Amino acid sequence: MPRTLPWMAAALTLIGVPAGLALTGGNVQGVMTATLAFWLAMLMLLVGRWPLSVLIVSVLTVIAWRTSGLIGSGWAWPATAAFAALALAGRLRTAVVAGALTLTYGLVWDGVVEQKSSDWVLGHIGGEALWLAAVLAATVAYRNTRRWQEEVAARLQQSLHEQELDALRRRAEERVGIARDLHDVVSHTLAVVGVHLNVALDSFDDEPEEARGALRLAQDVRGRAMTDLKSLVDVLREGNRIEPPAAGLEGLTGLAEQVRAAGVEVAVTELGERSEVPAPVATAVYRVVQESLTNTVRHAGATRVTVALRYTAANVVVEIADNGGGDGAGAPGHGIMGMRERVAALGGELATGPDPRGGFTVRAMIPIAA
Numbered sequence: 001m002p003r004t005l006p007w008m009a010a011a012l013t014l015i016g017v018p019a020g021l022a023l024t025g026g027n028v029q030g031v032m033t034a035t036l037a038f039w040l041a042m043l044m045l046l047v048g049r050w051p052l053s054v055l056i057v058s059v060l061t062v063i064a065w066r067t068s069g070l071i072g073s074g075w076a077w078p079a080t081a082a083f084a085a086l087a088l089a090g091r092l093r094t095a096v097v098a099g100a101l102t103l104t105y106g107l108v109w110d111g112v113v114e115q116k117s118s119d120w121v122l123g124h125i126g127g128e129a130l131w132l133a134a135v136l137a138a139t140v141a142y143r144n145t146r147r148w149q150e151e152v153a154a155r156l157q158q159s160l161h162e163q164e165l166d167a168l169r170r171r172a173e174e175r176v177g178i179a180r181d182l183h184d185v186v187s188h189t190l191a192v193v194g195v196h197l198n199v200a201l202d203s204f205d206d207e208p209e210e211a212r213g214a215l216r217l218a219q220d221v222r223g224r225a226m227t228d229l230k231s232l233v234d235v236l237r238e239g240n241r242i243e244p245p246a247a248g249l250e251g252l253t254g255l256a257e258q259v260r261a262a263g264v265e266v267a268v269t270e271l272g273e274r275s276e277v278p279a280p281v282a283t284a285v286y287r288v289v290q291e292s293l294t295n296t297v298r299h300a301g302a303t304r305v306t307v308a309l310r311y312t313a314a315n316v317v318v319e320i321a322d323n324g325g326g327d328g329a330g331a332p333g334h335g336i337m338g339m340r341e342r343v344a345a346l347g348g349e350l351a352t353g354p355d356p357r358g359g360f361t362v363r364a365m366i367p368i369a370a
Contacts, residue, residue, distance in 0.1 A: 003048075005088075009081040010044035013037065017078050024124075026073030036065050040078060047085040052094060055082040059102050067109065075106030076128050080135055087139040099132045195262035195297055217261050248282040249274050252289055252307065259293050264322075265304040266293070272311030281366050284342045285309070285318050288350070291339050292320035292362040301325050302359065315348070315368055321361040339364070 017037035021027040040058055047054045058079035065071045076083070076099055086095040103125055110121045200214040256266040277285070289307055296305050302324030310317045336352055339362070343350040348366035355361045 005085075006045050006048045009047060009085060010041040013044050013078075013081045014041040016080070017041075020077060021071055021073060024073040026071045028072045029070060032065065032070040036061070036071065036078065040081075044081050044085070047082060051082070051086045051089045052091065055079065055086050055095070055098055058082040059098065063102070063105065066106075073124065074128070075125070076102045076132050080132070083132060084135055084139045087136050088143050090143070092136065092140055095136060099129075099136075103129055103132075214261075217258075248279065248286050249277060249309075251286055252309075255286075255290055255293055256307070259297060259305070262297050264297060264302060266307065267304075268307045268309075270309045270311070272309075274309075274311055276313070277311060277316055277368060281316055281346060281368060284346055284348075284366055285316055285364070287342055288318055288339050288362065288364050289320060291336075296320075296322045296324060296360070299324075313368070315365055317363070317365050319361065319363045321355060321359055323359045 014037050017040060018027070018033050021033050027033050039061060043054045043058055043061075059076070059082070062071075062074060062076070062078045066073075066075060071078075083095050083099060086092075086098070106128070107121060107125050110116050110124065111118070197214070197218055200211040200218070203210040203214070252268055256268050259266045274282075293305065293307075296302050302322035305320065305322040308319045308321075339352075340350045343364050343366055346366050348364060350362070350364045352362045353360070
């Protein structure tokens with residue numbers, strides 16, 4: 001119940017009781033009328049805490065005043081505010097029962113004890129019954145309206161909260177995606193460029209032509225990486241998240257050539273029809289192969305790596321296996337995590353670990369339906 005409601009009820013009672021008794025001819029003694037109005041108004045200040053108790057005390061007070069002849073009319077209506085407060089508190093049935101008992105008592109008192117005419121009794125008691133019914137109906141309508149408004153406000157607040165949570169989730173996903181893309185581009189580029197620079201450094205004096213070739217390859221790789229990074233930065237500046245350029249399945253040949261140029265033998269085999277693979281799955285496969293080859297160059301110390309892809313109607317399976325020291329993942333980092341996130345986002349599975357026969361193996365299965 002709003003805090004201002006008891007004060008409003010008290011003010012209306014303080015004014016309404018004397019006015020109602022004057023209009024109905026029940027103002028027998030002015031001092032008693034004012035005293036009754038003041039007492040009922042003071043009770044209204046407690047209605048927010050004890051609505052039923054306030055109603056009982058108010059009704060008993062009115063009955064006592066009336067049967068004592070201190071007022072000449074009214075059984076239930078002087079306690080109108082108390083009835084309305086009880087209904088507003090959600091106890092409509094109790095208010096109706098209390099009103100019915102009060103009016104029944106008044107009917108018996110006026111008809112039997114006072115022996116007033118039936119027309120007078122029915123007119124006054126019927127009028128009070130209609131008044132009380134109208135007040136309770138209006139109170140229930142007000143209460144239902146307030147509850148509906150509160151429910152609408154709560155749903156709106158919940159919707160806004162869910163939107164905020166969704167925005168936070170999206171921002172978190174964006175940050176993870178950006179970190180993953182930066183890692184894919186930068187890590188692969190640095191690994192390949194580092195190998196070419198080592199080759200150039202080792203052959204600079206004895207084989208200058210080989211050193212110049214290695215430097216040219218390093219420059220080409222660096223140029224492609226700069227293009228990818230520029231695209232990613234442009235996307236961030238525009239505020240629209242797009243997957244940075246990845247060559248997809250067509251780019252696997254280029255990846256293999258880069259790794260071959262770094263001195264590692266690469267064999268790529270494909271089984272099935274790659275044209276049926278959707279773009280998101282193709283991009284994920286490309287990134288898995290890219291990260292795996294990067295780890296092979298940087299950490300495995302391998303001389304040979306195989307990339308096997310199998311396309312079926314249900315999924316794509318890619319397996320990258322090297323003959324290195326069995327630690328193709330290198331030190332714990334973001335590479336394996338990024339691959340796992342990409343594959344999981346498409347409903348797939350990723351398995352990594354040393355091969356019992358030697359080397360390190362990465363195997364991913366991505367459903368095409370996803």
